[in-house]
Amino acid sequence: MQDIADKLGLSKGTVSLVLSGKAKGSRVSEETCRKVKQMAAEMNYQPNEIARSLSTGKSMSIGVVITDISNEFFGNLTFHIQEQAKKYGYTVITSNTNESPEEFYDAVTTLLNKQVDGIILVPVDEGQEVLLKIMKRNLPVVQVDRYYPDIKANYIIIDxxxxxxxxxxxxxxxxxxxxxxxxxxxxxxxxxxxxxxxxxxxxxxxxxxxxxxxxxxxxxxxxxxxxxxxxxxxxxxxxxxxxxxxxxxxxxxxxxxxxxxxxxxxxxxxxxxxxxxxxxxxxxxxxxxxQPIRKMGEKAVDILMEQMSGIDEIKECVFEAEIEYSI
Amino acid sequence: MQDIADKLGLSKGTVSLVLSGKAKGSRVSEETCRKVKQMAAEMNYQPNEIARSLSTGKSMSIGVVITDISNEFFGNLTFHIQEQAKKYGYTVITSNTNESPEEFYDAVTTLLNKQVDGIILVPVDEGQEVLLKIMKRNLPVVQVDRYYPDIKANYIIIDxxxxxxxxxxxxxxxxxxxxxxxxxxxxxxxxxxxxxxxxxxxxxxxxxxxxxxxxxxxxxxxxxxxxxxxxxxxxxxxxxxxxxxxxxxxxxxxxxxxxxxxxxxxxxxxxxxxxxxxxxxxxxxxxxxxQPIRKMGEKAVDILMEQMSGIDEIKECVFEAEIEYSI
DNA sequence: CTGAAAGCGCTTACAG
DNA sequence: CTGAAAGCGCTTACAG
Structure with missing residues (x-):
């Protein structure tokens, strides 16, 4: 950004404004806008999202903690979570617990330190503390597939x-x-x-x-x-x-x-x-x-996004599963 | 960190040293070290990895771009990549291409902007440019399952x-x-x-x-x-x-x-x-x-780590698959 | 053994 | 319409 600003005789701030799409209205002249964009393309500018994250306080990524990504059910669930997150411009970091409370704790701690903006998780037996830790941080979280009945928190399950x-x-x-x-x-x-x-x-x-x-x-x-x-x-x-x-x-x-x-x-x-x-x-x-896996994954992301935008009403979703026949 | 330093009458730098484990040798006194750690625990200090990343230039995460995480083969592959990455202290961001060159391009661009330290990817038909883009950035990358024969780059496949x-x-x-x-x-x-x-x-x-x-x-x-x-x-x-x-x-x-x-x-x-x-x-x-999926996933991570540590000899790994019988 | 300071690459009030 | 400056939370030479 500094380089672009220098070449154009502008300030870093102005360049930032146009490159991050906040140049609308009369804030920055059309002319400047155009020049900045062109120069950015010429110099092959690529934004550093880490720096942006530190500045804005949003990492634009969510964490997904499941039992085991190689399991068909969770693979499907994760797929739909990822596709839905992509629509909102979010990226997904996944990790596996293998049903172990220690791995569950480690996974969530890592995600918190990475400053994810929200977490979707599959609860593990004896893992209540971990969920509480997230909630104490005031970070949006939704449980999927199972939930801790003693904790008042979002969940999505089937009946x-x-x-x-x-x-x-x-x-x-x-x-x-x-x-x-x-x-x-x-x-x-x-x-x-x-x-x-x-x-x-x-x-x-x-x-x-x-x-x-x-x-x-x-x-x-x-x-x-x-x-x-x-x-x-x-x-x-x-x-x-x-x-x-x-x-x-x-x-x-x-x-x-x-x-x-x-x-x-x-x-x-x-x-x-x-x-x-x-x-x-x-x-x-x-x-x-x-199970309506796709709906469950999409809904999990939707709830997370809602909560990130400030709504903090707790959602307890119970979907219906269907009985089907292979032949 | 500033808070901890203030409470203890120390400087932020010193606190950083002990909390990031660089206090070894005679650099920081045992006493100080102990006090800092204790205070950190008391105040429930959690490091901000984003800030650290910006400072060190390493995000401690790698990107994995596959066809489709809900596919059993890729689910298994990703699982082993994740478990291996965990051993090195790395976190994994996955994304799906659905075999589309556009999604392939988008996925990689996002990962680059997120400043991942390396990328493991499954090439997509007509996606050569994307691989070249990564290499131009001098970022370690390894292809898995398939490879572009016209490009001199790391790959892991079976025969x-x-x-x-x-x-x-x-x-x-x-x-x-x-x-x-x-x-x-x-x-x-x-x-x-x-x-x-x-x-x-x-x-x-x-x-x-x-x-x-x-x-x-x-x-x-x-x-x-x-x-x-x-x-x-x-x-x-x-x-x-x-x-x-x-x-x-x-x-x-x-x-x-x-x-x-x-x-x-x-x-x-x-x-x-x-x-x-x-x-x-x-x-x-x-x-x-x-296919020896586990070995392939682990090797992909190993190669990536090697290259991150400066070795840049190109690796072309060809594993042998086995013929087996279900009954 | 410890502190002060600069810097990582962005964003965002605040002035003008 | 644009610039100068502070700040996000860390790390890391450089002094002392």
């Missing part, structure tokens, strides 16, 4: 309870009676709600059987899911269907169903929470629950 | 030609003769090499038949893949196998194979370029090509 209950109702209406659930034992509402929806639906029809509820430890999932499948296969009363509470559990579960020679859907039907883009590589029918 | 030729050889050795290929018609070496590997292997055995080469237009892929499958099914000489040159093509292709009632592997075998984490939801055998 996990309702859609889980509904999908089980659908199976019951089809005549299936013995329905199992395979779910992580993690203490997060997204998961507990899914399990509870299942329980209530079956209970209402007097079909609940505790032996059909399989809770899986996250660390040791492969082994535990395998055992759950074998167990369900060997249940003296034939099991009609299995409701898998998340993508990974479904994939592993179905793998072992194949290994055990369980015919899908003839012997057992399957339900998957979340869509998998490669459902079509198998030709068996899968009932699945589809 | 697409060799592994494609090898996988076809494997099929031939198994006794399969009529092998088809379904591949995008995009003019990028990753894709053209795969097709050429296929062609050369078959040619060597006198098994090449142009009717079995199906080039797919990216924009209209669903329809074109469908037509290709029907066409192959109706080929008067039975087709024994199909080599799908990428993940998406495979998923769509297999979908239509199921729709057309083609039995896999009894009637036709299938080969997929790239691993899909949900292969196991189907119980048919799939031959696939597995």
């Amino acid at each position: 996990n309870y309702k859609v889980s209950r509904d999908v089980i109702e659908v199976l019951i209406r089809k005549g299936l009676q013995r329905i199992a659930v395979v779910c992580y034992d993690i203490n997060l509402n997204a998961l507990t709600d899914r399990r509870q929806g299942y329980i209530d639906a079956l209970d209402r029809h007097g079909l609940l059987d505790p032996a059909l509820i399989k809770n899986i430890n996250y660390e040791n999932q492969e082994e535990e899911i395998k055992r759950a499948i074998i167990d369900l296969k060997n249940n003296p009363d034939k099991v009609d269907a299995i409701f898998f509470c998340s993508r990974r559990v479904f994939i592993t579960g179905v793998k072992y169903m194949h290994r055990e020679g369980i015919k899908i859907p003839e012997e057992m039907e399957v339900v998957c929470f979340d869509e998998i883009d490669s459902f079509s590589i198998t030709n068996m029918p899968i009932t699945y629950i589809k | 697409n030609y060799k592994v494609s030729r090898d996988v076809i050889e494997v099929l031939i050795r198994k006794g399969l003769q009529r092998i088809a290929v379904v591949c995008y018609d995009i003019n990028l070496n990753a894709l053209t090499d795969r097709r050429q590997g296929y062609i050369d292997a078959l040619d060597r055995h006198g098994l090449l038949d142009p009717a079995l080469i199906k080039n797919i237009n990216y924009e209209n892929q669903e329809e074109e893949i469908k037509r290709a499958i029907i066409d192959l099914k109706n080929n008067p000489d039975k087709v024994d196998a199909i080599f799908f040159c990428s993940r998406r093509v495979f998923i769509t292709g297999v979908k239509y194979m199921h729709r057309e009632g083609i039995k896999i592997p009894e009637e036709m075998e299938v080969v997929c370029f790239d691993e899909i984490d949900s292969f196991s939801i189907t119980n048919m055998p799939i031959t696939y090509i597995k």
